Amino acid sequence: MSSETEIVRTTTWSAGPGCHGGCGILAHVRDNKLVKIEGNPDHPWNRGRLCARVLAMTQYTHHPDRLRHPLKRVGARGEGKWEPISWEEAFDLIEMRMKAIRDEYGPESMLFNSGTGRDIYPWICMLAYAYGSPNVMFGLSGSACYGPRLAAVNTVQGDFAVFDAAQWFPDRYDDPRWRRPECMIIWGYNIHATCPDNLFGHWIIDLMKKGTKIITVDPRLSWFASRSKYHLALRPGTDAALAMGFLNVIIQEKLYDRKFAETWTNARHLIRTDTGCLLTEAELVDGGDSANYVVWDAASGRPVVWDSAAADYRGEAPESPMFSGTCDLELVQGEKVTCRTVWDTFCAEVEQYPPERVEEISGVSAEVVAEAARYYAKSGPAAIHWGVAVDMTPALTPLVQALSCLWALTGNLDVPGGNVIARLAFDVAPYALPGSDGAIRLKSGEQDKPRIGRDRYLPLDKFYWRCSTDLSLDQIFSEDPYPIKGMWIQTAGIMQGLGMDPKKWRSALEKLDFVVAVDLFHTPTTQYADVVLPATTFLEKDSFRSWWVPLQTINKAMNVEECLPDMEINFELARRFDPDFRFETLHDLYDDILKPSGLTFSELQQKDWAYPPEGSSSCPYLRHEKGLLRPDKKPGFRTPTGRFELYSTLREQWGLEPVPHHEEPPFTPVSRPDLAKDYPLILSTGRRSPAFFHSEHRNIPWLRDIDPDPVVEIHPNTAAEHGIGNGEWMWVENWMGRARFKAKLTPVVPQWMIMAAHGWWQPEKEAAEPSLFGMWKSNINQLLPMGHQGKDGVGSPIKHSMCRIYKAGPEEV
Amino acid sequence: MAEKQRYGLLIDYEYCTGCFTCQVACQQEYGWPAGMGGIRVNEIVQNLPKGKAYLTYFPFPTELCILCKPRVKKGLEPACVKHCMAECMTYGPIEKLAEKMAEKPRMVLWAPK
Numbered sequence: 001m002s003s004e005t006e007i008v009r010t011t012t013w014s015a016g017p018g019c020h021g022g023c024g025i026l027a028h029v030r031d032n033k034l035v036k037i038e039g040n041p042d043h044p045w046n047r048g049r050l051c052a053r054v055l056a057m058t059q060y061t062h063h064p065d066r067l068r069h070p071l072k073r074v075g076a077r078g079e080g081k082w083e084p085i086s087w088e089e090a091f092d093l094i095e096m097r098m099k100a101i102r103d104e105y106g107p108e109s110m111l112f113n114s115g116t117g118r119d120i121y122p123w124i125c126m127l128a129y130a131y132g133s134p135n136v137m138f139g140l141s142g143s144a145c146y147g148p149r150l151a152a153v154n155t156v157q158g159d160f161a162v163f164d165a166a167q168w169f170p171d172r173y174d175d176p177r178w179r180r181p182e183c184m185i186i187w188g189y190n191i192h193a194t195c196p197d198n199l200f201g202h203w204i205i206d207l208m209k210k211g212t213k214i215i216t217v218d219p220r221l222s223w224f225a226s227r228s229k230y231h232l233a234l235r236p237g238t239d240a241a242l243a244m245g246f247l248n249v250i251i252q253e254k255l256y257d258r259k260f261a262e263t264w265t266n267a268r269h270l271i272r273t274d275t276g277c278l279l280t281e282a283e284l285v286d287g288g289d290s291a292n293y294v295v296w297d298a299a300s301g302r303p304v305v306w307d308s309a310a311a312d313y314r315g316e317a318p319e320s321p322m323f324s325g326t327c328d329l330e331l332v333q334g335e336k337v338t339c340r341t342v343w344d345t346f347c348a349e350v351e352q353y354p355p356e357r358v359e360e361i362s363g364v365s366a367e368v369v370a371e372a373a374r375y376y377a378k379s380g381p382a383a384i385h386w387g388v389a390v391d392m393t394p395a396l397t398p399l400v401q402a403l404s405c406l407w408a409l410t411g412n413l414d415v416p417g418g419n420v421i422a423r424l425a426f427d428v429a430p431y432a433l434p435g436s437d438g439a440i441r442l443k444s445g446e447q448d449k450p451r452i453g454r455d456r457y458l459p460l461d462k463f464y465w466r467c468s469t470d471l472s473l474d475q476i477f478s479e480d481p482y483p484i485k486g487m488w489i490q491t492a493g494i495m496q497g498l499g500m501d502p503k504k505w506r507s508a509l510e511k512l513d514f515v516v517a518v519d520l521f522h523t524p525t526t527q528y529a530d531v532v533l534p535a536t537t538f539l540e541k542d543s544f545r546s547w548w549v550p551l552q553t554i555n556k557a558m559n560v561e562e563c564l565p566d567m568e569i570n571f572e573l574a575r576r577f578d579p580d581f582r583f584e585t586l587h588d589l590y591d592d593i594l595k596p597s598g599l600t601f602s603e604l605q606q607k608d609w610a611y612p613p614e615g616s617s618s619c620p621y622l623r624h625e626k627g628l629l630r631p632d633k634k635p636g637f638r639t640p641t642g643r644f645e646l647y648s649t650l651r652e653q654w655g656l657e658p659v660p661h662h663e664e665p666p667f668t669p670v671s672r673p674d675l676a677k678d679y680p681l682i683l684s685t686g687r688r689s690p691a692f693f694h695s696e697h698r699n700i701p702w703l704r705d706i707d708p709d710p711v712v713e714i715h716p717n718t719a720a721e722h723g724i725g726n727g728e729w730m731w732v733e734n735w736m737g738r739a740r741f742k743a744k745l746t747p748v749v750p751q752w753m754i755m756a757a758h759g760w761w762q763p764e765k766e767a768a769e770p771s772l773f774g775m776w777k778s779n780i781n782q783l784l785p786m787g788h789q790g791k792d793g794v795g796s797p798i799k800h801s802m803c804r805i806y807k808a809g810p811e812e813v
Numbered sequence: 814m815a816e817k818q819r820y821g822l823l824i825d826y827e828y829c830t831g832c833f834t835c836q837v838a839c840q841q842e843y844g845w846p847a848g849m850g851g852i853r854v855n856e857i858v859q860n861l862p863k864g865k866a867y868l869t870y871f872p873f874p875t876e877l878c879i880l881c882k883p884r885v886k887k888g889l890e891p892a893c894v895k896h897c898m899a900e901c902m903t904y905g906p907i908e909k910l911a912e913k914m915a916e917k918p919r920m921v922l923w924a925p926k
Contacts, residue, residue: 036841039896049898052837192830192898202898205828209900223830226868690832701847702840706833706854746858747866 005030008557009040009608013119013545015491015520015566016060016537017053018693020117020198020547022046024608025054027539027557034061034539034558043609044170044550046200052690056702060537061560065521065699065763067534068561077510077528080768087562090531095576097514097530098131101485102577107132108450109485111472114138115492116145116694117196119543119554122430122593123567124490126440130574130581134442134451135467135484139498142789142796143469144391146197151463151794152400156645158638159629161407161419163383165203168420168549168620170611173206177621179417180210183379186224187217187403188239188389188799193688196388198547204385213379215372217242218389220687220713220755221748230372233750236684236800237393238362241662243402245358246373247350250409255377257411261323264624264636265408266643267343268321269293269306270329278652279339281305283331293641293649294329296322296339303329308649311634311642342647346405349659361662361670377410381417388686389799394788395663396795397459401648402660408644414621421629423618425610426597428546432465439593443580450482457793458654470789470796476508486514490566491535495524496761496775497695500784500798501736518569521699524761524775527768534563541565544590544604549618551597552609656792666788667801679734679802682753685780686799687713695759710760710778712741714805715751719743722805729808732756734801737782740808754805756780819924820880822894823910824872825901827919831856831870835893835902842881842892851878851925852893871921872902878925880904 006029013021024043028036037057041048070090075081085093101109112128112135114120121136128136138147153160163184169175184207192201208214208227216225217232217239225231234242250256261267270279270293281288284303293306297318304321305314324347326340355366362369376382384407390399412418432438442448452475453468454461460468476484487509492498499505502524509515509528517529526532540563543554567586575581583589590601597610604610612618617628627633636642640649651658669676691697691706698704712732714724724730726745731738732754741756749755758781762774770776783803789796831854839851852874859867872893881891885904889895894902903910907924914920 041895046898048895049900050834050838050896051898052833055834055837055841055896058841192832202830202832202900205830205899209828221866221868223868223870226866227827702837705847706836747860747864748858748868 010555011552013538018696019195029558032558034058056700059700071532073530078769105485111487112136113489113492120566122440123570125431127570127574129442130578134448137467137472139494141500141786142794144796145388147464148391148396148794151459152397154463155650156648159421162422163385164417164420181212181381181383181417183213183382185215185384187386189387190222190688193690232364234362234364237665240399241358241361244353245355245369248353249370249373250377256409260411265646266641268295269342270339271345273338286332296327298322308641311636346646381415383419392798393665394790394795398660416621420620422548425546425549425551425618426612428596430593459792468793470787488516490518493525493695497759500781501786524772536563536565550609550611553605665797679804681803683801683803684799685756686758687755699763709742710757711744713744713746713749713755715749716745718751719745724807729813731806732803734783734803739780740777819907821907821924823903824921826871828899828901829870830899832898834896834898835872838892838896874923874925
């Protein structure tokens with residue numbers, strides 16, 4: 001008997017479209033079955049629009065291959081033999097095995113792995129912390145997606161910032177507070193293909209239609225590049241040199257906002273010329289604080305102390321604080337030193353990058369560098385937005401510093417149409433991310449001590465509460481300083497997506513005593529688990545989003561057999577692992593997390609979404625002037641000095657370079673001319689497909705139809721040199737291994753580079769080894785290394801390596 | 814006798830980003846199997862002088878496009894137009910669309926069967 005179609009308003013996030021979510025949808029459900037999805041025209045985020053992946057949900061929710069029952073492995077790992085078990089059996093088995101590991105080796109011996117921007121980070125942290133392990137791991141080498149950018153921006157600015165498409169206001173572009181960016185730099189970003197980083201990609205197309213001009217930084221001729229005023233086709237991995245070149249032009253030609261630099265940065269703080277370090281109050285006066293810095297008052301010829309905690313001068317502000325120049329001081333011990341300002345130190349580094357040198361490094365003509373820099377600086381307001389290419393290089397932090405300095409010094413920080421500070425809605429923080437502690441947290445500092453990489457990589461300690469992926473992998477083999485015995489992998493693909501060097505990951509998984517995978521379909525990763533649990537799509541769960549604005553709920557529309565939402569699975573196990581777990585139901589937990597908003601979960605469900613009002617720290621603009629960013633409500637930023645730091649005090653303390661600069665990545669023709677002889681082409685990976693979110697969706701017919709094969713984009717001239725025709729199968733190979741792709745001949749890539757699609761496996765192929773869903777033939781990560789993370793533990797060479805290519809033989813097709 | 818009013822789709826291919834929303838929106842609406850549907854997106858890379866190129870996407874209404882008559886009767890926009898993320902598709906009477914087309918370059922007007 002057929003019932004009426006029910007229309008459920010809800011919000012997308014992760015499993016299903018796979019993305020970082022945010023779109024308002026109307027789910028049409030009949031007899032507990034999804035019949036259609038329409039965009040919600042009233043939702044301010046997407047205003048009725050939707051992507052192909054959401055529109056294909058009817059092929060996803062009821063897919064014949066969906067996991068519908070918990071499974072227990074019965075053959076060897078990788079043999080693909082399973083037996084269905086009940087949830088009770090699954091929970092009991094997991095509880096017993098994980099408690100045995102905890103009893104024998106300690107809770108830190110379990111790793112908890114999640115994918116990128118997923119909705120489950122709070123819930124995986126909840127489980128890990130209830131179990132007692134601080135080792136929550138994002139599986140990319142150098143955690144090289146988004147988190148590092150967040151941490152790096154937080155280091156110098158105290159808060160993250162994104163381009164302004166009026167997403168802060170329910171009436172969006174009609175809000176009188178908003179201004180259209182005159183110019184936008186799109187830096188290593190094909191945002192409209194997958195909407196990463198909690199942004200709706202086509203907002204930029206909205207802006208372009210309203211007149212925003214685009215500068216694109218991308219080695220490929222992307223869609224944006226085709227429509228740009230300037231396209232800067234740089235050599236991958238030279239982004240920081242280009243950003244420094246922009247700063248060079250802007251400072252040389254005095255196109256920067258001097259007032260912002262004077263008032264809101266630490267430009268005037270003094271640096272000793274003998275040590276090259278910041279002069280602190282402790283060096284100047286007896287009993288002085290080493291966290292306080294010093295400014296020179298040219299009028300009185302005396303030093304004035306900058307009280308970092310107060311984010312202000314101690315006592316009277318200097319009449320004429322020195323911005324540029326040198327001064328001589330006598331220290332507490334009577335020692336005489338000469339100091340110069342942070343501004344001069346910063347400029348001395350920037351001077352190393354005139355456009356001509358930038359051209360030598362990056363391949364972008366000096367003239368274009370200078371013109372684009374001028375255009376950006378003279379456009380007001382202007383925004384920069386960056387993609388994962390920024391994270392996928394080991395020296396990402398200096399690069400992020402350079403880009404942050406660009407928006408700050410051009411007066412574009414937290415202004416309408418500029419780079420606007422993005423905060424969790426109403427400061428609702430479910431779990432620890434850079435800049436917030438979160439409601440879900442470890443019980444004590446003691447529990448955090450064994451977190452892998454915490455003591456070695458200080459940014460991880462301060463801003464990025466994850467373990468180091470690279471060190472964790474090493475530790476599985478070395479068991480030093482303690483053994484890793486198990487892994488909980490939740491809607492993540494360490495084998496087919498996240499993991500570089502997947503053969504090494506396979507060996508690691510083989511070595512572990514106990515592996516649980518939670519997913520919606522079998523994947524290459526689930527083949528290495530002992531227990532596989534069936535999770536749900538966003539349509540089958542109650543949840544919420546506070547990732548920036550608005551605050552909104554995800555509302556359950558249906559269920560699919562025995563599948564359980566991630567948070568329900570983790571909630572049940574958290575209760576079993578932690579006798580002190582304080583919540584009776586998930587809704588109790590949601591209410592607790594949502595407290596700062598003044599709304600309960602059910603109240604928020606009734607409203608659909610809530611935007612923070614003017615005067616809230618999550619509502620722009622110019623919050624540093626209004627005292628809305630710091631806990632003490634003083635004007636300034638949430639940094640150690642209260643100022644945007646052109647010279648990073650934290651990086652100085654950490655023994656890392658405090659000012660932005662370029663470092664040549666490890667595997668380029670410049671750093672490794674020896675390898676370039678055998679591997680003459682630059683290998684770049686990860687160009688986005690609108691059909692897939694990373695390794696997902698290869699099994700959804702409408703989506704696979706859009707992008708049926710693993711492809712390598714190759715320039716027609718390069719292909720001709722290698723005798724490769726369009727659509728022919730070819731091998732991409734380097735010193736680590738090889739993978740097979742279909743050649744797509746296109747002039748969108750330069751002749752010296754190929755672009756290999758990532759995340760490829762073929763769900764239609766044999767699950768068991770040696771096929772592993774065809775992954776060993778088409779996973780490009782086999783050519784990319786683990787263990788080359790940046791000096792600060794984050795960033796990794798994923799967007800730039802080296803390779804050679806050749807046509808596949810007929811027997812290999 | 815008055816001619817029957819004909820309707821069409823105006824597509825601004827300057828802003829079509831190749832998101833394939835229209836293609837899948839149509840497949841969802843009518844349950845077409847993969848490989849079939851009322852609109853297909855094509856990629857056209859235009860080679861230009863001096864080694865330059867211009868990347869274009871171009872949604873093509875097929876023999877199966879019925880301009881979403883059942884939706885339009887209910888007062889809804891065609892599924893492709895409604896969901897298009899670049900908002901580069903307009904549905905309407907051909908004369909009206911032709912007027913709109915005069916206002917901006919890089920447009921194409923389709924009148925499916």
